[in-house]
Amino acid sequence: MMYKITRKLIFFITSLLLVFSLIMAFLFSLLFTRHTMDFHKNDMERRVVAIAENFSQFMESGTVTPSMGMGMGMKGRMGGFMPYLNVIDDIAMSDVWIVDENEQLVIRGQGMSFNYKDLPDTAEEVLQKVFQGEIAFSESFSGVLGASTLTVGAPVKDSTGKIIAAVLLHAPIEGMESVTANGLNILALSTIIALILAFGLAILFSLKFVKPLQKMNQTASELIEGNYLAKTGVQQKDxxxxxxxxxxxxxxxxxxxxxxxxxxxxxxxxxxxxxxxxxxxxxxxxxxxxxxxxxxxxxxxxxxxxxxxxxxxxxxxxxxxxxxxxxxxxLQNPDFKMDMQKLNFTEVLQDVTRSMRTVAEKKQVRIQLENPFDTLPMTGDYGRLRQMVMIVVDNAVKFSPESGEVKLLVNCTKGTCQLDVTDEGKGIAPEQMAHLFERFNRNSDESNRSGTGLGLAIANEIAHRHGLSLSANSEPGKATTFTFRFKLEKSGISF
Structure with a gap:
């Protein structure tokens, strides 16, 4: 199945190549025609100059006499080299004319001659340039010759440099046009072949270009269906x-x-x-x-x-x-706002210790606070922080044996403090440690009949909202330690 984008790419690439080919054909035709004309002009100029020099030497050799041809003067001299002029016509494969120095007589090969007055008016301009010593080109002789012709003229000089005649070399333009036509035919054939090949390559390129898009479309469809494991598998650096x-x-x-x-x-x-x-x-x-x-x-x-x-x-x-x-x-609602303010965490610990000692006296459990710092500055909700520490201390008292001890120990190093709450209870089983801070995770011990299983989850949420970390370490049959880690605000206190 060929998608719309594939057809568009093929059409775009093919159109681009076609426009490019047409532009190239136009430029080639223009430049090739000009090049062909320049080439023929240079070739004709070279030949006419050679003929003029050869003719000059021929006349200077003295082999031409009045008796050899058509009488006295130029006409008589011309008759002597008429066979030579016929040979030049055959060798040059062009029509060669000789015009005398008086611009009165025009001699052609095959013994033909006619008067200068029979030439078109525009021919005079060409001959004037030639008799002034220039190489001249013209197409004004086409009417005389009966076909489109390019003419080049060159002066014939004697040994003293005097111009004694003019040589005109005529070549049909039809030959030049045929060369150009052949070149354009070759270009057209090459362009057609190139377009056919380019069309095939355009199809291959378009299919290759669309293939990753098809994969992405398929992946997107699978995502819509709920298959979130789908991957495109496309790896391209573009x-x-x-x-x-x-x-x-x-x-x-x-x-x-x-x-x-x-x-x-x-x-x-x-x-x-x-x-x-x-x-x-x-x-x-x-x-x-x-x-x-x-x-x-x-x-x-x-x-x-x-x-x-x-x-x-x-x-x-x-x-x-x-x-x-x-x-x-x-606490689990991100939009819930707590009353955050600057406070002294030492006061929170002292408050919790005083409150829990009343509860602990029922089991004769001692609560010992070891905090060498009078000030532990931080920002938080005083009531929530008090609730957090009290939950942990209450658990420690609850699971401690009678006449046991719960110790709160504070250590600080380089602005980071650690609060350890340690009891002397039976410890926590390893399988329960992984779910310790989950909701409704409750110890079925007799000492925890009044527990809801939400206390440690609440304490953990309060710690999280204040940027504290809460962890536990326990050995079955021995003590359990809950550890709070937190950073203090800068207040000039050194540790």
């Missing part, structure tokens, strides 16, 4: 190659976007599944407790009080779950 590369990059980006979309869709499904699972348990407990109370299954005041406490605990859990979901959703 604009078409650049376009193909751009299309391949687009294919790659679409594939990445498709995978990301699938990942987000899977994440959405997982989220719905997880939130449904997290809501099912407290809702089931609440409904069961309410049904038992409503149906008077439980009537003992002490048991009723237990049911009320359980319902309150489940409602508190639901409220925490909803609050955490809202917080996480806000």
């Amino acid at each position: 604009e078409i190659g650049d376009l193909a590369t751009t299309l391949d990059v687009l294919s790659q980006r679409l594939q990445e976007a498709s995978l990301e979309s699938e990942k987000l869709e899977q994440s959405r499904r997982d989220f719905i599944s997880n939130i449904s699972h997290e809501l099912r348990t407290p809702v089931t407990v609440l409904r069961g407790s309410l049904e038992a109370l409503n149906d008077k299954v439980v009537s003992d005041p002490e048991k009723v009080a237990v049911y009320h406490q359980q319902m309150l605990a489940e409602s508190i859990f639901l409220q925490r779950l909803v609050d955490d979901l809202l917080s996480l959703t806000k």
Whole structure:
């Protein structure tokens, strides 16, 4: 199938070659005709000069006498070299005339002669130039000769340099035109052959030019169908190659976007599944407790009080779950604005330590803050940073044994600081480490009954929004350390 662009390219290339050939033919015809005429003029000039010199020597040899021909004077002398003039005609393959010095008598080969007055008026100009010693060209003798003729004249001089006669050499223009016509015929034939070959090459070139475009069109069609793995396979160092590369990059980006979309869709499904699972348990407990109370299954005041406490605990859990979901959703929204301002991170750590010591006292867990820096300048949302550190410290207290210790250690080097929060818990299993900061990733340990599985995900989002990095290192059966790394703002503090 030949596409429109292929036909256009073939038409364009062929038209270009045709116009080029016509221009070349016109220029060739013009220049070749001029060259042919100049060549014949030079050749005739060379021959007429040779004839004039030879004729001069012939006359100076003294072999011509009045008795040899037509009487006294020029006419008598001419008769003596008439055989010679016939030979010159045959050798020169042209018509040779001799005009005497008085411009009265014209002698031709084959014994022909006529008076000067029989010549056309324009012939006088040519003869005047010749008798002035010039080489003259003219086409004015065509009427006398009965055909288009080019004439060249040359003076005949004696030994003293005196002009004694004029030689006129006539050559038919028809011969020159035939040479030009033959040249043009050869050019026309060559042009036709060249156009035929060029037409074939134009087809091949056009098909080769269109082939990568067809591949790109096919790739684009596959991309429309959703096959983002399609590639053009075109590698050229030109604009078409650049376009193909751009299309391949687009294919790659679409594939990445498709995978990301699938990942987000899977994440959405997982989220719905997880939130449904997290809501099912407290809702089931609440409904069961309410049904038992409503149906008077439980009537003992002490048991009723237990049911009320359980319902309150489940409602508190639901409220925490909803609050955490809202917080996480806000933090994951790029348009959510936080109250960013300059602050001292040391104050954040001190605030968290004071608040968590009250919680830790219930398990007799000690919270130790080791921060040798009075000022740790940075820009952030004080409330969110406090929430971030408190989530990690709360987890550390939650999983620490009674009478254990949670240590907060700050180290800074060249403007970069590191906060390590270390507990003395049972550690985290390696298979859980990879999903530690994902939503609803919750330890089923008895000590984590009130956890929603969203705390570390929230802490990680807060750290990300502040340009901090949050990582964890744990050994099963030993301590777990959560590490925050962040840069300080320049404030003249040296470490």
